[in-house]
Amino acid sequence: MTDTAISADVEAAVLEACQRAKVASRSLATATRITKDAALHAMADGLVADAARIVAANAKDVDREREGGMSPGLLDRLTLTEERIATIADALRFLASLPDPVGEIRRGSTLPNGLRLTQKAVPMGVVGMIYEARPNVTVDAAGLALKSGNAAVLRGGSAAAESNEVIVAVLQDALESVGLPRDCVQSIDAYGREGARVLMHARGLVDVLVPRGGRGLIQTVVRESTVPAIETGEGNCHVYLDADAPLERCIDIVVNSKTHRVGVCNAAETLLVHKDAEDKLPAVLAALHEAGVTLHVDDAAADLAPDNVPTVPATEEDWATEYLSMDLAVRVVENIDEAIAHIRRYSTGHTEAIVTDDINAAEHFVSHLDSAAVMVNASTRFTDGGEFGLGAEIGISTQKLHARGPMGLAELTTTTWVVYGDGHVRG
Amino acid sequence: MTDTAISADVEAAVLEACQRAKVASRSLATATRITKDAALHAMADGLVADAARIVAANAKDVDREREGGMSPGLLDRLTLTEERIATIADALRFLASLPDPVGEIRRGSTLPNGLRLTQKAVPMGVVGMIYEARPNVTVDAAGLALKSGNAAVLRGGSAAAESNEVIVAVLQDALESVGLPRDCVQSIDAYGREGARVLMHARGLVDVLVPRGGRGLIQTVVRESTVPAIETGEGNCHVYLDADAPLERCIDIVVNSKTHRVGVCNAAETLLVHKDAEDKLPAVLAALHEAGVTLHVDDAAADLAPDNVPTVPATEEDWATEYLSMDLAVRVVENIDEAIAHIRRYSTGHTEAIVTDDINAAEHFVSHLDSAAVMVNASTRFTDGGEFGLGAEIGISTQKLHARGPMGLAELTTTTWVVYGDGHVRG
Numbered sequence: 001m002t003d004t005a006i007s008a009d010v011e012a013a014v015l016e017a018c019q020r021a022k023v024a025s026r027s028l029a030t031a032t033r034i035t036k037d038a039a040l041h042a043m044a045d046g047l048v049a050d051a052a053r054i055v056a057a058n059a060k061d062v063d064r065e066r067e068g069g070m071s072p073g074l075l076d077r078l079t080l081t082e083e084r085i086a087t088i089a090d091a092l093r094f095l096a097s098l099p100d101p102v103g104e105i106r107r108g109s110t111l112p113n114g115l116r117l118t119q120k121a122v123p124m125g126v127v128g129m130i131y132e133a134r135p136n137v138t139v140d141a142a143g144l145a146l147k148s149g150n151a152a153v154l155r156g157g158s159a160a161a162e163s164n165e166v167i168v169a170v171l172q173d174a175l176e177s178v179g180l181p182r183d184c185v186q187s188i189d190a191y192g193r194e195g196a197r198v199l200m201h202a203r204g205l206v207d208v209l210v211p212r213g214g215r216g217l218i219q220t221v222v223r224e225s226t227v228p229a230i231e232t233g234e235g236n237c238h239v240y241l242d243a244d245a246p247l248e249r250c251i252d253i254v255v256n257s258k259t260h261r262v263g264v265c266n267a268a269e270t271l272l273v274h275k276d277a278e279d280k281l282p283a284v285l286a287a288l289h290e291a292g293v294t295l296h297v298d299d300a301a302a303d304l305a306p307d308n309v310p311t312v313p314a315t316e317e318d319w320a321t322e323y324l325s326m327d328l329a330v331r332v333v334e335n336i337d338e339a340i341a342h343i344r345r346y347s348t349g350h351t352e353a354i355v356t357d358d359i360n361a362a363e364h365f366v367s368h369l370d371s372a373a374v375m376v377n378a379s380t381r382f383t384d385g386g387e388f389g390l391g392a393e394i395g396i397s398t399q400k401l402h403a404r405g406p407m408g409l410a411e412l413t414t415t416t417w418v419v420y421g422d423g424h425v426r427g
Numbered sequence: 428m429t430d431t432a433i434s435a436d437v438e439a440a441v442l443e444a445c446q447r448a449k450v451a452s453r454s455l456a457t458a459t460r461i462t463k464d465a466a467l468h469a470m471a472d473g474l475v476a477d478a479a480r481i482v483a484a485n486a487k488d489v490d491r492e493r494e495g496g497m498s499p500g501l502l503d504r505l506t507l508t509e510e511r512i513a514t515i516a517d518a519l520r521f522l523a524s525l526p527d528p529v530g531e532i533r534r535g536s537t538l539p540n541g542l543r544l545t546q547k548a549v550p551m552g553v554v555g556m557i558y559e560a561r562p563n564v565t566v567d568a569a570g571l572a573l574k575s576g577n578a579a580v581l582r583g584g585s586a587a588a589e590s591n592e593v594i595v596a597v598l599q600d601a602l603e604s605v606g607l608p609r610d611c612v613q614s615i616d617a618y619g620r621e622g623a624r625v626l627m628h629a630r631g632l633v634d635v636l637v638p639r640g641g642r643g644l645i646q647t648v649v650r651e652s653t654v655p656a657i658e659t660g661e662g663n664c665h666v667y668l669d670a671d672a673p674l675e676r677c678i679d680i681v682v683n684s685k686t687h688r689v690g691v692c693n694a695a696e697t698l699l700v701h702k703d704a705e706d707k708l709p710a711v712l713a714a715l716h717e718a719g720v721t722l723h724v725d726d727a728a729a730d731l732a733p734d735n736v737p738t739v740p741a742t743e744e745d746w747a748t749e750y751l752s753m754d755l756a757v758r759v760v761e762n763i764d765e766a767i768a769h770i771r772r773y774s775t776g777h778t779e780a781i782v783t784d785d786i787n788a789a790e791h792f793v794s795h796l797d798s799a800a801v802m803v804n805a806s807t808r809f810t811d812g813g814e815f816g817l818g819a820e821i822g823i824s825t826q827k828l829h830a831r832g833p834m835g836l837a838e839l840t841t842t843t844w845v846v847y848g849d850g851h852v853r854g
Binding site for chain 1: 453456457536538542544549551552630634635649650653655657675676679680682683684687789793794795797798799800801802803804805806808809810814815816826827828829831832841842843844845846847848849850851852853
């Protein structure tokens with residue numbers, strides 16, 4: 001399969017889980033919205049009812065990882081409290097309130113020969129998820145898959161293994177309580193990394209794989225997987241201040257894009273400034289510094305930083321880095337085309353923003369870039385399923401196949417052509 | 428990269444071609460329909476003007492392959508005549524008559540905070556094609572890619588190398604004549620199988636890979652490629668005669684699905700018959716025999732074949748075979764659910780058809796199957812981009828990600844979210 005051997009036992013067990021998911025997915029595919037929403041409510045109720053048991057299991061994960069030296073930030077993401085569980089349960093209830101993406105008619109027509117053609121949204125079948133140590137993703141992914149009529153095979157990080165085991169059992173009990181197969185949601189955490197690799201090669205059993213986590217995880221999945229995978233969430237996002245950009249708007253958008261939340265994929269990582277907007281740079285850099293941002297600057301920007309604003313010299317590596325921290329790379333460019341060339345070279349294709357009052361510059365920026373989202377006079381932070389009104393989000397796709405940008409429930413469906421005739425044959 | 432080494436020279440040359448295609452794709456992405464259609468007409472005119480030169484190059488391919496023992500069927504597909512070139516050129520002119528898929532607004536809304544959201548169709552960028560010895564695919568693929576604003580990197584079969592070299596040069600001259608970069612259409616045939624493998628791993632340079640050809644080629648591409656690929660064209664299609672199916676319609680649809688054209692992916696390969704429709708089977712088998720079909724039958728069907736209709740016993744392998752020939756597997760089933768179970772087990776997910784007068788049976792068949800197209804009382808042969816009114820077709824996708832069923836120009840685009848604000852930041 002790949003360079004290291006996978007034990008036959010693990011392979012058999014994971015493939016069997018996928019096969020059971022495939023069988024279960026057939027019940028889900030024809031389940032009505034009423035049944036699916038009842039399942040989501042039962043899942044939410046079950047999580048709240050069993051919150052103490054989940055918190056106890058989670059405490060074992062947290063203690064083990066703390067002793068193992070996990071960073072405070074990651075420990076916080078791993079930690080569940082009864083309050084957090086209530087929030088996670090509410091997200092399931094919100095999913096239940098959304099329209100059913102299955103059965104939507106996308107296109108249709110009557111052909112010249114009288115054939116009646118309908119392109120209908122149907123579930124993918126089995127969705128595989130590979131993610132890291134955030135147990136809330138287990139519930140999120142199971143809920144999104146269920147609402148879109150898909151069975152889910154989940155591989156969470158080993159750091160959350162105790163938490164995920166209890167959570168999945170609670171979700172399975174809820175499924176059973178409304179008459180759906182327990183196999184609609186399964187965890188393969190027990191099979192470790194080997195299990196994840198079997199999942200990546202379960203082509204024919206698993207219909208799509210969605211990795212969620214850091215760059216290493218995502219790149220491993222998209223490169224190794226023979227199951228069609230969706231590349232998500234890497235965001236080296238840029239803000240470009242055009243020659244003709246009003247100062248206040250520059251400050252608002254740059255500071256918001258960088259500092260509103262730093263550990264997320266739609267945060268800005270590089271600021272590009274037209275040389276004719278250099279006069280705004282001192283104030284922009286001062287505002288960023290005041291907000292706590294470390295500025296990695298090129299020579300031109302260094303010269304423009306006020307004396308009380310410390311900077312560090314930017315290296316080639318800075319342009320390519322998704323900091324996910326209070327750091328920002330800053331570069332002065334000759335013109336908009338140099339900004340576009342910089343973005344094309346270093347962007348991960350997530351989100352880029354231009355600040356300008358010039359309609360021609362805005363149009364040029366939009367039409368010459370190739371990212372999932374391009375913002376004109378708005379913060380990069382808006383690239384988000386919730387903000388876009390998609391209701392819920394399973395990830396943000398930075399690839400071009402199937403889904404691009406925030407992936408909601410619709411992106412977890414595929415289509416089938418249903419064709420009605422009355423004995424039509426081709427002549 | 429994989430198990431056998433690839434020479435550094437080939438890798439460098441193919442990656443450079445892909446890089447040049449990426450640069451060229453930027454001109455194409457912003458080219459107007461007027462320019463793209465002018466290019467398609469110039470390509471058509473060029474092919475016709477240079478037909479003699481193309482036919483001469485093609486003769487070398489045909490002679491070499493004939494001596495090498497290529498079958499008459501494949502030799503016919505390889506052969507170009509001035510008449511065939513005129514037909515190929517007409518297909519380009521037809522493409523020019525189709526609407527531009529680029530720039531289409533798919534969704535859009537104004538968000539509660541006033542942000543104006545637009546999801547716009549944009550080109551993929553660089554489309555890779557790996558195909559076999561049919562030089563017409565070279566023109567087809569180049570034309571479809573161009574119309575949808577994509578650069579194309581083409582890897583045709585070595586059997587058509589001489590033909591493709593001349594054809595690509597003619598197409599590049601046409602591009603240049605309307606001011607588009609020659610690099611919009613490139614061939615990497617000179618780099619052989621090694622070149623194809625570099626193309627499959629050019630993730631980041633090539634946006635999507637579409638294989639066209641036999642099962643071996645397609646499976647190699649979808650399994651080995653790290654570039655997102657689309658599985659196309661494998662069709663183990665089924666026709667199911669329900670208990671309540673009128674005899675004449677059974678005969679019409681089965682004979683048409685099997686014999687209208689046998690070497691294509693939407694031809695039927697297995698006939699399933701409800702046991703309550705057994706009385707129709709003798710006449711259906713007789714009609715198929717008369718049309719020249721070899722019948723591979725289970726025991727129940729064997730018993731029902733008229734004395735003058737020869738049959739051969741079906742084996743397990745027959746159910747799984749895409750014959751692409753005048754052969755048909757035939758099985759009698761207990762009921763519609765056994766037919767559905769059979770199809771789920773053996774189908775490649777292309778097209779299935781039911782013949783019935785029973786609305787409940789039709790609905791049950793449609794909602795319990797999971798293929799790209801499901802026909803009710805119509806021939807499997809209708810699953811086709813031209814028949815569906817999509818205008819043109821680059822292949823028929825049997826996977827669930829991105830495109831399903833006939834892929835037209837729209838399926839060669841992706842989308843970008845363009846978001847307009849007036850200084851919006853997240854609070």
